[in-house]
Amino acid sequence: MTSHHSIPGTVPFGPTEAMKGYALNRMCYSFNADECRKAFLADEEAYMAKYNLNDQQKAAVRARNVLQMIAVGGNAYYLAKLAGIFGLNMQDIGAQQTGKSVDEFKAYLQSFASKNEMVMKGGKNV
Amino acid sequence: MSKILGSVSTSHIPSIGKAIALKLQQDPYWKPFFDGFHKVHSWIAEQKPDVVVVVYNDHGLNFFLDKMPTFAIGAAESYATADEGWGIATIAPVAGDPKLSWAIIEGVVEDEFDVVTCQEMLIDHAVTIPLQLLWPDQLPPPVKIVPVCINTVQHPLPTAKRCLDFGKAIGRAIHAYGSNQKVMVLSTGGLSHQLDGERAGFINADFDAECLHALINTPEDLTKYSIHQLVELSGTQGLEVLNWIVGRGILGAKAEEKHRNYHIPISNTASAIQILQAV
Incomplete structure (x- = not known):
């Protein structure tokens, strides 16, 4: 596993995460099916147990964090x-992760729009 | 010998699917994005492609982390869509071109790209949304497709150089294929965006401009970046630019930019459209 300088606020999903998060991601993959989404909503604890989530994973899901x-x-x-x-x-997800309100997060995204014209016209390197 | 016409590259953000379903094309938020497709529609009407090689990444519909191919190529008679879990409408199955698929598979394996072959393959929004954008009034679209799926989900990912070389190998296989079909490339995803982590909302227009410029005739310039550098410069999902790099490789040495659209923000993403004509 190659080591790199870290990128702030960023976890590239590599081998460590793939192993650590397998049960959680496997549960999320099941939500492609409507009956699985319904089963989760009907009994979240039983559903997480069925997919063998560990205690930290269960806590993260319970906290919706x-x-x-x-x-x-x-x-x-x-x-x-x-x-x-x-x-x-x-x-909503972006706001939660960055500690902004949803409106603040949308304004943050909008703040990049001042660059639209530059890119349309070919960019500074052209 | 088959002819490669050129490529259309576009973002594939899920919320575009909802905007299409709700007919929001003229809504002030969406108009700058959808208006970018008028030129695409006229280019396609003029070029009349028979088959489209779609380069994209799967988002956990056909592939899970239990088995994650670096490069996978569909070889099915038709490709179904399915529920992805967040409410995008499915569309009717899209016709495949298994003969061309197998010709590409044989060509790239001969060229030492050992791909996974899929005789059954679900296509997700990364294929269906771009098809809906390109053929808004004709679903299923009046073309056959060959899906080419790139792993942008679980590291280690193929390097930018490997992606460009893979595209070149696909291009050689198409050229060698003995039919008179006109082939178009459709590359989807990107450009810069990051959905996860405290850096969520990251966008880098300067790097996107650099990519759009390099993709025209100097795609090798992008191969100097490691995957880690691409994460830093374009975001964890901005890495989908790898799909565009594969697509560019298919076109061959020279291309001409016929159209570009760039609009921030669509959802959390710097949306982009580019038409490259193979010359």
């Missing part, structure tokens, strides 16, 4: 399916 889920090996592409169950969109 995305940063905690990442810390226990969650992969963004799979966690998105869990977020969908709770009706959360990517701005």
Whole structure:
């Protein structure tokens, strides 16, 4: 496993996370199926136990806390399916992880729009 | 000999699927994005592709982390869609071109790219949303597809150089294939965005501009970046630019940029569209 300087606020999903988060991601993968989403909503604890989540993973899911889920090996592409169950969109998720309100997070995204024209016109390197 | 026309590259953000379903194309938030497709529609009408090689990454529909291929190529008669868990409408199955798929598979394996072959393969929003954007009034689209799936989900990922070389190998296989079909490339994903972590919301327009420029005729310039550097510069999901690099490799040495659209933000992403004509 190659080591790199860390990128602040970023956990690339590599071998360590793949092993650590397998049960959690496997549960999230099951949520492609409507009957699995319903079974989770009907009895969350039983569903997490069925997928062998460890105590930290269960706590992260109970807390609906995305940063905690990442810390226990969650992969963004799979966690998105869990977020969908709770009706959360990517701005809700972004706001939660960055400690901003949803409006503040949207304003943050919007702040990059000043660059649109530069990129349309070919960028500074052209 | 098959002819490679060129490529359309576009973002594949799930919320676009919802905007299409709700007919929000003229909504002020969405209009700058959807308007970028008028030129794409006229280019496709002019070029009349028969088959589309779609380069994308699966988001946990066809592949799970139990078995994660670095490169996988579909070789099915048709490709079904399915529930992805967050409410995007599925579309009717899309026709495949198994003969071209196998010709590509044989060509790239001969070229030492040992791909996974899939005679059954579900396609997710990374394929279906771009198809809906390109053929909004014609579903299923009036083309056959060959899905080429790149692992951008679980590291280690293929390097940018490997992706470019893989694209070149696909291009050689298409050229060698003995049919008169007109082949278009559709690369999906990106550009810069990051959904996860305290750095969520990260966007890097300067790097996107560099990528869009390099993709025209100097894609080798992007191969100097390691995957770790690409995460830093384009975000954890901005890495989907690897799909664009594979797609660019398919076109061959020279290309001409026919159209570009770039709009921040769509959802949490710097959305982009680029048409490259193979020359």
